[in-house]
Amino acid sequence: MAHDTHGSSHAKALPSDLSAPAFVDGWRSRAIIVAAVAGVVAVILALLGQSQDHLGWEHFMRAWMLGLTFTMGWSVGGLALLMVQYCSGGKWGLLLRRPLEAAAKGLWVVFAYWAVSLLFIKHLYQWAMYTSVAATAEALKNGLISEAQAHCLDFKRPMLNPTTYFIVMLLCFAIWGLYTWRLRSLGLQRDRQSLDTTPYWIKKLENISGPGIVVYSLTMTAAVLYWVMSMDVTWFSSVYGLLFLVGEGYSVLALSIMTSISLSKAEPFRTVLRTTEQHDLGKFTFAFVMLNIYLAFGQFLIIWSGNLPEEINWYLDRIRGHWGIIITLDFIFHWVIPFSLLLSRDIKRDKKRMIRVCQWMIFAKAFDLFWLIEPNFKDAARNLHFSWGILEYIALPVAMASLWVAYYSHNLKARPLVQTNDPHVVEILEPEHVHA
Secondary structure, eight states, rough: OEEEETTTOOOOOOOOOOOOTHHHHHHHHHHHHHHHHHHHHHHHHHHHHHHHHHOHHHHHHHHHHHHHHHHHHHHHHHHHHHHHHHHHHHTTTHHHHHHHHHHHHTTTHHOOOHHHHHHGGGTHHHHOOOOSHHHHHHHHTTSSSOOHHHHHHHSSSSTTHHHHHHHHHHHHHHHHHHHHHHHHHHHHHHSSSOOOHHHHHHHHHHHHHHHHHHHHHHHHHHHHHHHHGSTTTTOTTTTTHHHHHHHHHHHHHHHHHHHHHHHHTTHHHHHHOOHHHHHHHHHHHHHHHHHHHHHHHHHHHHHEEEHHHHHHHHHHHHTTTHHHHHHHHHHHHIHHHHHHTTTOOOHHHHHHHHHHHHHHHHHHHHHHHHHGGGGSSSTTTOOOOOTTTGHHHHHHHHHHHHHHHHHHHHHHHOOOSOOOOOOHHHHHTTSEEEEE
């Protein structure tokens, strides 16, 4: 007869109420308060920065793009990881499916952020300011841009122009929205079916998600090329989109694991989140940490060893003028700390410490975006200096992320947290450490 050395060998049962616990409403309320306070602070910092060096509102707009890119990683990354789960299967889907679906639904908040960014694209992108050969020539003559920038502006104009940008981004959001709606619609239909229909739904969701991952890779690459990479028109990288692809997985996985562990304070996740599955999620996170640094360091090593003038300047802008401090901290924050912590089996199996690791990873991702965005601008390249305006990179992204989290918390309440007809439910309800 089977027996459990740590307790009863009887399988657990799901509670009758599978909805999100009441404290999720508290998450939403606190997020709204934080968003309001951080938003007010962001406006004050912009005014102080404007009086200090006339760059207060410029930093406000740059920080807006950080917040936009950061929250896009949660929503579009959540959609991508959801499709990966549908294709790969596994028990981790039972734990992360609802958080990932809630994150994907936050796409509408990201779309609103992007719509606002259209108001100030001329302040962020040279290609939006100089839209013709004549305008580029005049800017070069007046010393506003370099010869390399003028050449790249003219060469890349078929892609880097306001009209193409607007059309491409509308198309990207339409595709992301379509996949979000379709997967949610099918998920609702599947929830109403019996366990016997599971093979049909698995196949159907695989057939949609497989091509969807490829489409996501292309559309996400287009978005980050426009939003971040094109801030420096002279920069090009064949791995840039892939870096953001992995970075989005790094960030949204941390968010969804943190959500699942926090939900386990009450039913139904108290029942379904076993230590074994939490440990597996920790190992999954460790894989993203490793892949993230592998791609980032690989690009750096190849470009640095090549030492080509048209490539190396991008890194020099982010290393010289005290930016070396930031890249060193980025390496420590983004890789050394989570790598070292996730090596520990005990940390991966401890709820409080695992939450702290996930929180740190989210902070590290935002810090990395600061290092990617700010040196694109002439006043900041090779010139790291303090100003009131630069504190916008803290206040405004916090406000934008908090508003997104408020909507995310609302989405968590929309559906039962556990999909009862998932084939892994029976397995995950079994007691741990059972021996024959």
